[in-house]
Amino acid sequence: MSFSLPGFDLDAFVVATLAEDLGEGGDVTSAAVIPEDARFTAVMDTRDAITVAGLEIAAAFFRALDPDVRVEMLVEDGAQVAKGTDLMRLEGRARAMLTAERSALNTVQHLSGIATLTRAYAGRIAGTGATLLDTRKTIPGLRVLEKYATRMGGAKNHRMGLWDAAMIKDNHVAVAGNVGEAVRRAKAAGIAEIIVEVDSVDQIEPALAAGATHLLLDNMTPPMLRGAVTLIGGRVPTEASGGVTLETIRAIAETGVTYVSVGRITQSAPAADIGLDFSPV
Incomplete structure (x- = not known):
């Protein structure tokens, strides 16, 4: 699936985020421990009841390192899901999956946290006729993503x-x-x-x-x-x-x-508890 946001370069974001994590030495742990030809399946799930945001962005990290990875989206951004809900299934190269894991999770945890808190605020004013707005109180460099997450939460x-x-x-x-x-x-x-x-x-x-x-x-x-x-x-x-x-x-x-x-929906949102569980193929 093609994902785009006006003013946001997904490819550049993925490259820069992975470069920050990999440095000059790469993922030394996976390279040392995981055979080059090993394959994993994985399930991304939530340990909280959340409003989902950022799944396609998270998937972009896995695709960047393994263009042949199979990605199955189980829910859509903006969905309100219960604790324990599976969000995404993956199958591909084990090393690539492990290398991309933290960048992908950091992104979807942060954006889903914002969407979830936003949904709570939006729910409090349902039926009043008022509309919830976000603000410019965002992390530098992440404004487009964070404001996307507030939209997923109803702002x-x-x-x-x-x-x-x-x-x-x-x-x-x-x-x-x-x-x-x-x-x-x-x-x-x-x-x-x-x-x-x-x-x-x-x-x-x-x-x-x-x-x-x-x-x-x-x-x-x-x-x-x-x-x-x-x-x-x-x-x-x-x-x-x-x-x-x-x-x-x-x-x-x-x-x-x-x-x-409300500045708090971006400024003070806690990360959602989302994890990725792997199994060898």
């Missing part, structure tokens, strides 16, 4: 980087002098989407009057959020952000905001 991607929308925060406002002036400068620069972070209701009208297209309501309590949503009156989308947890997200979503953004 919508927010900005991919600094280039796809203006995000005016307090430091921008401090330099510009006030919220309205900061927004006017962004609008004059020809930026179509202008997101403005506001931490008090008195910033709302100046931001809207100057041309804000999206308001980020930062670190507001649910009562403050309700008041802000009422004041905005549907003129632009609203986003609640700042310190959102699994315990607080539903009350925040029930205030009527359009979006709730």
